[in-house]
Amino acid sequence: VLFRYALFPFLTISSKLSEIEFIFLSLSIIGVTASGNIINDIYDEEIDKVNCRNRPIPNGLISKKNAAIAYGVILCMSIVCVAVFSFKYQFWWVFIIELFTILLLYIYAKCLKGIAVLGNVLISFLIGLSFLLFVIVEIPLETNPLSIHWIIFYGVFAFWANLNREI
Numbered sequence: 001v002l003f004r005y006a007l008f009p010f011l012t013i014s015s016k017l018s019e020i021e022f023i024f025l026s027l028s029i030i031g032v033t034a035s036g037n038i039i040n041d042i043y044d045e046e047i048d049k050v051n052c053r054n055r056p057i058p059n060g061l062i063s064k065k066n067a068a069i070a071y072g073v074i075l076c077m078s079i080v081c082v083a084v085f086s087f088k089y090q091f092w093w094v095f096i097i098e099l100f101t102i103l104l105l106y107i108y109a110k111c112l113k114g115i116a117v118l119g120n121v122l123i124s125f126l127i128g129l130s131f132l133l134f135v136i137v138e139i140p141l142e143t144n145p146l147s148i149h150w151i152i153f154y155g156v157f158a159f160w161a162n163l164n165r166e167i
Contacts, residue, residue, distance in 0.1 A: 001026070003134055003151070011147040015138050024085040025094075025137065029130050031078030032098060036105035038071040043109045075102065094137060101126055120166035128159030 004015060004022060017025065041048070041057050042064055049058040056062040062070075078098070086095035104122060113119040132155040139148065 003131070003154075004138070007151070007154075011150060013139055013147050017138050021085060021088065022138070024081045025134070028078045028082035028085065028098060029133070031074045031081065032101055032105070033130070035071050035075040035078065035102070036109070038067055038074065039106055040109040040113070042067050042071070078102075089137075091137060094133065097129070097133065101129070117167070120163055124159045124163035124166060127162045128155045131155040131158050 007013075008015060015022070041055060044055075045057050045064065048055045053059060057064060057067055079102075082095050082098045086092050104126065108119055108122055112122060132152065135148070135151045135155070139151070
């Protein structure tokens with residue numbers, strides 16, 4: 001949202017997406033992120049009982065079953081949003097990237113987070129990718145290269161900032 005409404009005008013970049021298309025793409029990315037957090041919390045229940053007792057699942061505010069239902073509903077809504085967007089623009093690669101991201105988040109929650117550095121790099125990569133995905137989809141090809149460099153800088157910065165936080 002900040003890219004579109006703060007950075008793009010500053011860099012004099014016009015967006016290719018209409019408001020509704022932007023909303024569909026945003027909701028799909030937000031939904032995948034939220035579902036990734038939910039599945040991670042489901043698999044972390046035992047660890048969170050010790051380290052983060054105030055989290056909703058170990059605290060008993062949300063059952064694992066209800067969390068799994070929320071995971072499925074949010075994931076389905078995200079897939080529908082990105083499918084509508086991909087169909088409209090014939091950007092099937094965006095749909096494929098999002099499905100691959102969902103799979104990677106599931107694999108991370110299930111088994112990769114225990115592997116030192118690999119899980120941290122994966123999550124940081126996905127965060128940087130979420131910035132760059134908007135840029136690739138939303139910016140016209142004839143955009144000033146300096147503007148594109150600034151946006152790539154923000155994606156790389158997001159990767160490194162999150163990797164630093166993770167480690």
